[in-house]
Amino acid sequence: MTPLIDPFGRAITYLRISVTDRCDLRCIYCMKERMRFLPREDLLSLEEIDRIAAAFVARGVRRLRFTGGEPLVRRGFVDLLTSVSRHLQTGALDEVLITTNGVQLATFAERLARAGVSRINVSLDTLDRATFTRISRRDRLNEVLEGIEAAAAAGLKVKINTVALKHDNAHEIADLVQWAHARGHDMTLIETMPLGEIDEDRTSQFLSLARVREDLASFWTLTDLPDRTGGPARYVRVEETGGRLGFITPLTHNFCEGCSRVRLTCTGKLYLCLGQEANADLRAPLRASPDNEELQSAIDAAIAIRPKGHDFVIERLAKPATVRHMSVTGG
Numbered sequence: 492m493t494p495l496i497d498p499f500g501r502a503i504t505y506l507r508i509s510v511t512d513r514c515d516l517r518c519i520y521c522m523k524e525r526m527r528f529l530p531r532e533d534l535l536s537l538e539e540i541d542r543i544a545a546a547f548v549a550r551g552v553r554r555l556r557f558t559g560g561e562p563l564v565r566r567g568f569v570d571l572l573t574s575v576s577r578h579l580q581t582g583a584l585d586e587v588l589i590t591t592n593g594v595q596l597a598t599f600a601e602r603l604a605r606a607g608v609s610r611i612n613v614s615l616d617t618l619d620r621a622t623f624t625r626i627s628r629r630d631r632l633n634e635v636l637e638g639i640e641a642a643a644a645a646g647l648k649v650k651i652n653t654v655a656l657k658h659d660n661a662h663e664i665a666d667l668v669q670w671a672h673a674r675g676h677d678m679t680l681i682e683t684m685p686l687g688e689i690d691e692d693r694t695s696q697f698l699s700l701a702r703v704r705e706d707l708a709s710f711w712t713l714t715d716l717p718d719r720t721g722g723p724a725r726y727v728r729v730e731e732t733g734g735r736l737g738f739i740t741p742l743t744h745n746f747c748e749g750c751s752r753v754r755l756t757c758t759g760k761l762y763l764c765l766g767q768e769a770n771a772d773l774r775a776p777l778r779a780s781p782d783n784e785e786l787q788s789a790i791d792a793a794i795a796i797r798p799k800g801h802d803f804v805i806e807r808l809a810k811p812a813t814v815r816h817m818s819v820t821g822g
């Protein structure tokens with residue numbers, strides 16, 4: 492089958508799949524306290540997700556990342572991972588990855604490793620219990636820390652994702668980097684992105700990573716690394732800790748030119764760019780027939796309208812660039 496190449500010559504080799512919009516936390520930059528979640532009947536079944544994943548793998552996607560919402564709250568999720576891992580055995584797929592908040596990781600770590608997952612991203616914005624409870628609106632820091640330990644013990648490679656928040660964790664970022672690197676985990680810092688309505692004012696939460704980097708460089712030696720992961724992060728080596736640190740800067744640095752990824756929502760919409768509304772429904776063609784012909788045509792039609800990039804702008808942070816939350820599209 493022909494590989495997927497968008498109108499700007501970028502090959503699509505990475506698919507992120509959100510398996511649920513539900514979550515056991517309520518991070519202030521991501522959700523409202525009172526979220527209206529999608530009715531369960533709107534969700535793709537796990538078998539349908541498996542079929543769509545297979546359709547993309549057949550077209551050259553080499554990496555699948557499962558996310559949410561919180562993927563570990565979806566019942567049967569590990570069975571889905573075990574099923575898609577058959578593509579690892581045939582050599583068609585390089586990696587099966589997940590992004591999780593870590594709350595249930597202690598329970599699931601071993602099973603994830605057995606299901607074929609090699610690396611996981613765990614979101615952790617603070618090491619302080621009160622701050623964690625404020626940011627996530629749930630008192631669950633200990634579970635997350637235990638989860639990270641269990642993941643490492645199960646042989647999963649862990650990367651820590653931290654959203655930089657001006658009022659909540661700006662003063663703690665160097666400690667977090669040190670903590671992660673001391674345990675052998677890479678870390679990535681993320682700027683808040685204007686996705687979906689939340690309860691707080693985003694402009695007041697926004698912390699430029701250019702400033703964070705400057706600050707870290709005043710006491711550490713940061714050496715630029717050429718590593719690209721087909722995604723938005725730029726990496727440095729922190730010479731003093733020996734660890735890798737990534738910066739995802741959608742607002743201060745445009746990262747679209749090398750972007751190889753598209754995103755599938757839990758209702759079967761394919762989003763072609765995180766910051767644009769351009770999308771295509773794959774659920775109807777999927778359900779229209781048991782063979783994948785219509786589905787493949789819908790995927791081709793979607794890739795043909797892939798936009799060149801996003802246009803997040805700092806001044807527009809107060810208003811969401813998209814109406815959908817990160818928990819719907821998958822971070």
Ligand code: SAM
Pocket residue numbers: 514520521558559560561562590591592612613614652653654681682683684685686817818821822
């Ligand atoms: N629940 C899982 C977790 O938190 O890792 C997976 C889904 S979450 C939407 C994925 C990532 O997106 C997390 O690292 C989270 O911090 C980040 N995120 C959520 N909303 C964001 C926003 N508005 N701007 C920037 N990052 C955001």
Ligand code: SF4
Pocket residue numbers: 514515516517518521522559560561592614818
């Ligand atoms: Fe849940 Fe992840 Fe969003 Fe936090 S960032 S509310 S853990 S989906």
